[in-house]
Amino acid sequence: MWLLFQDQAGGAVARVAFQAGRTLKESFRLGQLEAVVRMLEEHECDFVDALGRDLHKPRFETVVSELILIKNEALHAISNLKKWMQPQHVERNLSTTLDECLVVSEPLGVVFIMGTWCSPVQMCLVPLVGAIAAGNCAIISPSECTAHTAELLHRLVPFYLDNECFHVILAGTNDLPEVVELKFDHVFFTGNREEGSKIAQAAAHTLTPVTLILGGKNPCYVDQHCEIATTAQRIAWARFHNAGQSFVAPDYILCHTDIKARLVQALKCCLMQFYGSDPRESRSFGRMVNLELFNRTRDLLWRSGKVAVGGQVVEAEKYIAPTILTEVEEQDPIMQQDVFGPVLPVLTVNNTDEAIAFINKQEKPLCVYAYSSNSKVISKLMSETSSGSFCSNDSVLQSLMVALPFGGVGASGMGSYHGRHSFDTFSHRKSCLLRSTRFECVTYLRYPPYEDRNLENVGKCMRCVLIEEPCSQ
Template identity: 80%
Template sequence: MSTPPRRWFKALRRDRLEEPCMKTHLLECMELLKRARAAFQAGRAFDESFRRVQLEALVRMLVEHECDFVDALGRDLHKPRFETVVSELILVKNEALHAINNLKKWMEPQQVERNLTTTLDECLVVCEPLGVVLIVGAWCSPVQLCLVPMVGAIAAGNCVILNPSECSSHTSELLHHLIPSYLDNECYHVTLAGVNDLTEIVDLKFDHVFFTGNREDGGRVAQAAAHTLTPVTLVLGGGKNPCYVDQQCDITTTARRITWARFHNAGQSMVAPDYVLCHAEAKAQLLQALRCCLLQFYGSNPQESRSFGRIVNLENLHRTTDLLRRSGKVAVGGQVNEADKYIAPTILSDVIDSDPIMQQEVFGPVLPILTVNSIDEAISFISRREKPLCVYAYSSNNKVISRLMSETSSGSFCSNDSVLQSLMVVLPFGGVGASGMGSYHGHYSFDTFSHRKSCLLRNTCIECVTYLRYPPYEEHNLSLMTWASSLSQKSQGWCQIL
């Protein structure tokens, strides 16, 4: 549980973080799972005080090694320190502190209202941990997407096997070395398995699998989990998040918020607006406002800006470059530097539904603009496609916002801003349909990693009534039970059989 000496950690950064991420083999995963299973069965993670200590240690790890996380994310994604601190470290700390402050309340059994049958009994819902859970994080926000679900799993009393993405290798190595130094070594483990090894790992049989990533890999994980009847939570980025811009909106604020959300982390985000459906009357104004925002945010040469990131690897760079070159017309940006893994913040105009960039999620700094002539056309366009993780709407007309919220289906919805709904501890976040299943954040994370067990604590003193249910069955007994049910229905609005 002690922090490693500073001299040791400096040596680790120098010697290990320069090397490729060392993969964990299947046999090692089996051994870690065995240890975690033994710890869970021994009840090691059940006590409230133990969970609280682990969450506090997680916060301390983020505070004491802030510079190391900034360094690792800088190496993986050229991520600016500001973005790392705000969207990764502070977010996880908020989740952990929220769990610490509410843990006692979350763990308390919930009383259920008594009825005619249970007047002398006690009905409870008890939240118990699931067991050993596997959490698979994504590379685009490698700290947040690993540790936010882990906070929920720890708070719920589970043991955890955490598998960060191999794409963000420096951050994965950092988590691999830091977590054993802060958290319990029997209950919590970090593996470095590649995405191609995930199905074999899932086959080892966990009590829950939490996966964040693309739809293709998520489908394979879900299929593997189904073989062992393992429940899963999937947060998938395989869809496209639409953003409607109405002719009635504050164009300056709209452009500023869309630009921040789309080009944050060089566009590598599962929750960023993936394309804009712009009302024809607002298109010219929006394009001009977006140009001004890009100049204001990143200067005339974004490649020299300290506020703009890089693509995680050449594979993603080539895929994104291919999409932008075969779609629409470049209105802003479009420059590519392969050696620097750099794609300039790019806006595409004159995009149509059949363009290649509209067939895949864009994990890069490219924003396609499509034109619609009415709110009805926008709703129809969104509804024809698979359900996205997020829907965004910018309008000063409350009726427009209300229609988009109620007439489209998505994992989450946000009006007049972007991304923030996915960061709040008080709101559940997750997908629906093609964008996933299940949710997390705050209390919803605790629920995701808990089994809500129904408990009836009966009293034996009313056997003089309950004997009516026993064989041999008599019409007289049935008449009495029917009469009792009718009384229950009149007094409580529902029928209760003894």
């Protein structure tokens, strides 16, 4: 109850600030975006420490995949904000030849942003950059699973951003549907499908639009024609980064039968190079966020396939070794659920068509990855599968680029963000037709009483308007 009161109060303050026009000016938006950059730069060590406590996240991963990514988004918005805010002129037709037709981007109002635990800073602040750029007020709810990071955001944001327009609340997952029902102008949610469904249902009660970035089983096809050593490095980095706790990591490999043994061996070598003979001692390998996720991932691991490398677990440390599974069947538990942990199943297929058929039997994923030196294979995978995003001969990078929209489709979500696409997500594109009262000689023909001669005169009058000659009608 206290949480709902706290959020309602913050939302009411933000609503008053928005209605007063606090966020409309370009100078205000630029100042808030610059403050986000300043916060990240001045408290880099604090963010590194918080994520280290929550996820045992290496400093390198925190700086590169969280802080730099957010700063790039903010700096990109700062550089392009004036252009984004300008009305866009659209093509006119015969009836609007002398009018001005515009699309004006106006802010939605007060938006609610819910981050997730696997990228707890990025998933809160990248959408926030778009909300600020578009001129909105925002309520931010970091994940309760990463408590140290959530507390840090709760403490820092009031020192850098406008206290009336932007608020951080510490809400539990079970509280979020009730918070959403307090009525916002947009809800941006990142999380799993079950939670996303609850959020969407709660938002529907007040007809609130939503953006949902949801998890899914991201397939990775490895063709027989590819550079295996490089392929293995890029897949291993993407899967085991952040101890496998990622919405965009390859979830499983569909490997051509002819190269399975070589690919598995190359993956083993990569794990040795990345984390040494005992990844538990490596400063470059993280831990599971909590015991619930640890237990779930461990159980899926133990009940599926055969361990080719890894498999060790230490409950007291929430540690699961980076693990490759072979002899995995489609019916195995690990293929039936989303996996947010350092486990990579390897399945085999005989050709590209078989891989495409396998992918298309499943729900539409957030990402599809394909590795091949044959451009026709890449083109075939891209055109014959449906997913939120697609990347060839690498992984994850398509989800980090400012210029590319990122989001899901079908079961993996709706809507998108990053760069201009974030600005558009948090804006209403208002159609505006600006015209004068001149040339009533044309418009009067639309008025009743209707007569057949009116239809004949429409064309004549339009010609008069186009050549700017006096009308005889």
